Amino acid sequence: MFVSDCQDPGLSAPSRNPFRPGFNRSPQLLAGRDEILGAARSALAEAASGTMPTSLMLVGSRGVGKTVLLREVADIAGQHYGSPRLRVEVTSPGSFVPHLLHEAALVEQTLGTTRPAGGLHAASATIRAGVAGVGAEVTLDRSAAPAFPDYYLIRDALARLAETLRTTGSPLVVTVDEAQVASRDDLSSFAAALQYGEEEDWPVVVVLAGLPSMRDPGRSVTYFERSNWYEVTSLDRSATIEALGVPAQQAGRPFEPAALQHLAERTGGYPYAVQLYGYHAWSVSEGHGRITLAHAQAAAGPANTQLEQGLYLSRWNQASRREQEYLAAVAAVIARGESATATSIAAQLGRAPKEVAVYRERLIAKGTLVTDGRQSAFTVPGMAGFVQRTAAAARRRGAGGDEEAARAIHSTQRGRRRPRPPDLGR
Ligand SMILES: Nc1ncnc2c1ncn2[C@@H]1O[C@H](COP(=O)(O)OP(=O)(O)OP(=O)(O)O)[C@@H](O)[C@H]1O
Ligand SMILES: [Mg+2]
Structure with a gap:
């Protein structure tokens, strides 16, 4: 039970979800463009x-x-x-x-x-x-x-x-x-x-x-x-709130303000994540009159599972071993709360910035990393944590660690309720 306005979910048919996670799927509201x-x-x-x-x-x-x-x-x-x-x-x-x-x-x-x-x-x-x-x-x-x-x-x-x-x-x-x-x-x-x-x-x-x-x-x-x-960038805060709030409102189940703020923060305005988190917040609030903060928080589990199985993993697998090392260095620098500049990432790798610049360029070209000219960041919010866990699992297992790492990630998801994925992304 999340809120007092709960109705009996068994009494009504599930409503149509107004969010559209998935590549090439037009959102109900194209915000911020x-x-x-x-x-x-x-x-x-x-x-x-x-x-x-x-x-x-x-x-x-x-x-x-x-x-x-x-x-x-x-x-x-x-x-x-x-x-x-x-x-x-x-x-x-x-x-x-x-x-x-x-x-x-x-x-x-x-x-x-x-x-x-x-x-x-x-x-x-x-x-x-x-x-x-x-x-x-x-x-x-x-x-x-x-x-x-x-x-x-x-x-x-x-x-x-x-x-x-x-x-x-x-x-x-x-x-x-x-x-x-x-x-x-x-x-x-x-x-x-x-x-x-x-x-x-x-x-x-x-x-x-x-x-x-x-x-x-x-x-x-x-x-x-x-x-x-x-x-074309991630959505700013007000566009993110619009992209989440308007479709839900129009579909008859508005977000409570705290829930909206939570999801805006969590998705970082990345449009695919906006649709994915919105989709799951809607699903877990089925049978309720509003989407509360508790619903928004509960959406993180299934949304993150899908991101890990789809987007994060495919980006990781598309990276060469050297590029994966670079990604792991970016994640480690970010985890220490430092700014992920070309110099600090190279230092993490124990190399000169020039020696590893090519991996940085390739990862930007693939759309896995973005840069504001100085600092690098992961395009998809939450990917830094995934990379850290995956790289650590790969290190523990040595050669052939990619598959082991992927298995390790999937095994942590065993036993969780698995919603039918609308789209696993690329
Ligand atoms: N302005 C927006 N507001 C809300 N949701 C959006 C917006 N733009 C895109 N989305 C959602 O983001 C997801 C990705 O959109 P799309 O497939 O157009 O991305 P893309 O940039 O073409 O990705 P790729 O480079 O992989 O082809 C879809 O679920 C879409 O509904
Ligand atoms: Mg596209």
């Missing part, structure tokens, strides 16, 4: 009035909400202008151009203007026309593609769409997710095509999203350097 959405609205208005706006580049660590922002921009465009969306998620270097051409062909089909697109031939097609032309499905085969440089293929595909849309007043929204995976050559071809589009005033809004490694000098493409860059 007014600046980026304002910029997107301006870009859409510019494109609708016949000028191609500067593209938007959204950069942020894993789980901060880049993908849901791309979807939000496309939704706004769909609602206000009936715009179609050309959506690309880059899955491997070299996959970008075929994927973009494929998606362009889909949009073209739904707009009803299909012409042969850069050698792509519809092998079979099932069209499911959705709102504003989004939602077509078509299978294409690229076997007969002529050996044109990618620039021409992209330019011609987008030019055809631009031409069609110019007459309708609906700008095309092109979103590119996981842009850090695209090869530099692909980005250069895309950039050259967009530059051509600017000269031709295509009604096209381009929004890219990627990890902070997009900033690496080795990857830079001049055209995108001139994009409007936005840092």
Whole structure:
């Protein structure tokens, strides 16, 4: 029993949980993104009035909400202008151009203007026309593609769409997710095509999203350097409170103020954690009229279990042994209450800062660590403790410690009530 307003949970069916932990899952309330959405609205208005706006580049660590922002921009465009969306998620270097051409062909089909697109031939097609032309499905085969440089293929595909849309007043929204995976050559071809589009005033809004490694000098493409860059970060305190409080209030079970403050602190405003803790606070308060501090505290167990089994463990396993040593040093410095600068972390490792700088850079590029230019911190709140326990378990067990450590962590969870995970994250 948590509070006096308890009702008998057996009497009513469980309510729909208003929180959405999981990657690519749009939250019920997209909090704290007014600046980026304002910029997107301006870009859409510019494109609708016949000028191609500067593209938007959204950069942020894993789980901060880049993908849901791309979807939000496309939704706004769909609602206000009936715009179609050309959506690309880059899955491997070299996959970008075929994927973009494929998606362009889909949009073209739904707009009803299909012409042969850069050698792509519809092998079979099932069209499911959705709102504003989004939602077509078509299978294409690229076997007969002529050996044109990618620039021409992209330019011609987008030019055809631009031409069609110019007459309708609906700008095309092109979103590119996981842009850090695209090869530099692909980005250069895309950039050259967009530059051509600017000269031709295509009604096209381009929004890219990627990890902070997009900033690496080795990857830079001049055209995108001139994009409007936005840092997608964790939510500030008031946005965190809004992201937790509003969905719960709207779903009919508000948080008590102390519970909200507790979860805002606990999640550190990291959007994935906000959804995860909110989800569990809602679940444990089932049958009650309000979410109390006790409910919020009780959410920590299952939320943390999920973070450990999903996000923390996958980040740890994605790190090389040297990177894991670096992470353990960061965690040790933080645990001593010291500031985790490049110097103090290197000292913890018994090395010179220069010798270990490469691991720091790689971990920042992977989105596991963030830095304010001086101090490093874990992107996901609570990961420092996990790293300390995992590294200690690995040290005790010697070689092959990763698996042992993972087992040790899971064994501490044995016997706990295990909620059905909504999503284990990546
Ligand atoms: N502004 C926000 N307010 C509340 N919740 C959010 C917000 N942005 C994202 N979320 C939640 O955070 C989680 C992660 O979002 P998303 O998948 O868009 O992150 P991402 O940055 O694309 O991550 P990755 O780099 O791993 O692809 C989702 O559960 C989503 O609902
Ligand atoms: Mg994403």
